[in-house]
Amino acid sequence: MEYRINKKTGDKISVLGMGSGGVASNGFKAGVELLQNAIGAGINYFDLAAAEGAAFPIFGEALKSVRKEVLYQIHFGADYDTGYRETAGEQPDSSLVTYSVGDYGKTMDPERIKRSIDWQLRTLGTDYIDYGFIHCVDAVSGWEEYLASGIYDLILDYKRQGIVRHVGLSSHTPPVAQRVLDDADVDMLMFSINPAYDYHYGDKYGAGTTEERSALYQRCERDGIGISVMKPYAAGLLLDARKSFFGRALTTTQCIQYELDTPGVLTVLPGLSLAEELRDLLHYLDAAPEEKDYSFIRELKPEQAQGRCVYCNHCAPCPAGINVGIVNKYYDLALLGDEMAKEHYNGLDHHAGECLTCMHCDESCPFGVAQCERMQKIAAYFGV
Template identity: 50%
Template sequence: MEYRINQRTKDKISMIGLGTGPLFEAGEEEAMQLLETAYQKGINYVDLATAGGKTFSYLGKAYSSVRDQMLYQIHFGADYKTGEYSWTTNLDTVKEQIDWQLKELKTNYIDYGFIHCLDEQSDWIAYQRNGVLDYLLKMKKQGVVHHIGLSSHTPKLAKEIIETGLVDQLMFSINPGYDMQYGEFANGSTSERMELYRLCEAKGIGISVMKPFSAGQLLNAKTSPFKKELSIYQCIQYALDKPGVLTVLPGIGNIKDLEEILHFFDVDPSFRDYSILGELSPEKTTGTCVYCNHCQPCPAGLNIGLINKYYDLAKIGDPMAKEHYLNLDKKASDCIACGHCDQRCPFHVKQSQRMKEIASYFNE
């Protein structure tokens, strides 16, 4: 397993976490085996926006003895009174459900208490008006909640809430389909979504990625908006390459799926290469560097993806981006304009021209 650090909380988070959506459908024996295997393989981050209530008791039994080694994101607004997931902003229900979840999980604290699933401005207003936000903040003041998170599918609203300074972790749906404006949760334009990812990195806010496979649609040519099957490894790498992303949370319901996903770290890099998207993407989404580094190797030795990333972050006010850029061994001014990157860029970015722009920005 490999790990990334949330700059605001300093938590070390496994790059692949556990999405528990389908876990409640497993029998207890298989669920326990899956959770034990995930722990042994180094997974330490678990999302508890699951599809059914049995999941909580499974985790309580599996991880209570190693609770201090696990990180849970628990949602203030997820309701399991019927046994299956539903959504609420009713304060009494939220309180009841949080008490119940803590009991089932056999824990007395929450690593990341999440403002849950706000997609409309009216959701945010109701969350505040009904007292749910105040309750979450009270739990944080009491030490029950260690950090505040937010789950959303809407970049504009997510940005608004992030700007309040409340949020340390964002759960957001990131995959090629949504980012290129295909699918139910493809809210916001391509540029709006990328701006959100950069804003999170600039503020040190980690992103945990939900729906990396678009509910499996991207893994089947018949359902993929690109009319071509992508692999789980391409989708995971795509998400991990976005600014701010710390962990990808695929929904895992059986051992076979878990083992296949964890092979991500072992497979040849060619299996993770998603440059084919450049041929499949709509014209309106091309021309933007997504830091995939498919343009490598640069004949002049530039890390083109990193140079682009620091430039984009610097432009939105990340105070550390310029320093990181200036510490690079090779900078944009070292570009020899050979055109190698222009020819190889699957997203049709004119990188040679962009290197001049970046060098000018940093006064080289």
């Protein structure tokens, strides 16, 4: 497994994580086995905004012996009917195996949220939340309601009590996410990222222009806010040639590489239900570079993406030894006011000023970046 560090919290997070959608779809035993195999492969990061409450007892059973080694994202605003009723006194079957719980629903009622969080913790067999999430804010009015109803204060209160360790935010909408990041001290953003959404071939979860989305990722990278990726395959559409926005299917490995190349991203969280899906996810770790190459998406990139470096390093190797992607990333971050970017740039082995103007990167860049010219600009900007 590969791990990345959340700069704000110091948590070591597996680049491959898991959502909870699908975990319960083949029953309790199969779900437990799936999660235990994921843990065995080094996965340590799990999102608990489940499609159905039945996922919780499965997570509780599978991860109870390794609770301290895993990290949970738990959402303040996600609710599961029967869990709520059970907390209110309607005790269901005491056997977790046959425990019947309801579907996911969203609530802004703080009392109901408290009961739901209490039920989720008890069912998971834990007394703390690694990342307590501001749940699914996609409108400024929704964020204002979240604040006014005291739910954000509730998260902070739980943090003071040590029940919540860090604060997260889930959103699909860049300007709204930016507003929440202005108002709240967020340590992790869960955002819907994939090549279709970034290049405006997405569905309703791919909100925002390419520039707005890119600015959000850059901000997270600059401020050390980690990103966990939801919808990494655009709900499976990218994996199906008949439905793919790019006219042909991408593999899960290509999607994951694209997302892990995105600034700020720490981990990708697909929902899994089958052992084969887990094997396919883990294949990313052993895949050859050509299997990870997603450059064919250039065929359908929109005008606004033309000429923008996405740090993918498809132009490597550079004969001068320059890491073209990372040099561009530090340059963009410095322009955005990241004070550490210059220091990181200076610490590289090779700098833009060493460019031999060989034009190799211009010729091989699938995104049409005039990189040779850009190297001169970067060298002048940093003075090296």
